[in-house]
Amino acid sequence: MKNPLEKAQKDPDSTLARILSAARRIFGEYGYHGATTRMIAQEAGIDISTLHYHWGEKGDLYEAVILDMSMDLGQKLRDVENVIHGRPLIERLSIAFDLLTDYLFEHPEISNLMMMRYFGKTRHEARLDFKVPEFTGNIARSMGLAEPKKTVPPEALMQVLSVMNAIHNFISGESFFRPMVNLERQEYIKTVKDTLKFVFIPAFAEQDRKRQDKKNKE
Numbered sequence: 001m002k003n004p005l006e007k008a009q010k011d012p013d014s015t016l017a018r019i020l021s022a023a024r025r026i027f028g029e030y031g032y033h034g035a036t037t038r039m040i041a042q043e044a045g046i047d048i049s050t051l052h053y054h055w056g057e058k059g060d061l062y063e064a065v066i067l068d069m070s071m072d073l074g075q076k077l078r079d080v081e082n083v084i085h086g087r088p089l090i091e092r093l094s095i096a097f098d099l100l101t102d103y104l105f106e107h108p109e110i111s112n113l114m115m116m117r118y119f120g121k122t123r124h125e126a127r128l129d130f131k132v133p134e135f136t137g138n139i140a141r142s143m144g145l146a147e148p149k150k151t152v153p154p155e156a157l158m159q160v161l162s163v164m165n166a167i168h169n170f171i172s173g174e175s176f177f178r179p180m181v182n183l184e185r186q187e188y189i190k191t192v193k194d195t196l197k198f199v200f201i202p203a204f205a206e207q208d209r210k211r212q213d214k215k216n217k218e
Helices: 006-008 015-034 039-045 050-057 058-084 088-107 108-119 130-140 153-173 175-179 185-217
Strands: none
Touching: 006 015, 006 058, 006 130, 015 039, 015 050, 015 058, 015 185, 039 050, 050 058, 058 088, 058 108, 058 130, 058 175, 088 108, 088 185, 108 153, 130 153, 153 175, 153 185, 175 185
């Protein structure tokens, strides 16, 4: 028997899916503690009893949102890997920055909730969470920072986390950063991509060069 999340994902036009979509927006804007089921019900255009009938308590809906986002993000990372696989490192990084940044700007609730959960002073102790270690390890392998199917070194994980934190900061902090640099939204998104490439690609390319030199000497 399918659970509510599986039913919502199977039928995007259903009431279940409408509530889930509204919950992603509201939790993404206000966090777990700032959001209420009444706010979510109003956003979805339903009464609060309907929300509780379909999803149960607030914590149950929040965990469904986290799992839904994790599944979406995981699929996007797999899609990106399929595009960049086998390409030279600099090309892989450039394409990955473009695709992942576009995706997260289209779904800012992911970055917002990431930042709130990991850097907020309060958080909901959910049984489920974003699959950050799994995602981070997969990205590290895709970037050539670790060997396939082998344990990812801590320094490689930290390097990937530095990239992801930069992307999430630019997205979650858009309302603060964009007026500061006085850019229209599309220009801001382009500049975020260019900045990520400017900062990270030379560093990873130099690291890759040193790695290749070491292999050649062995």
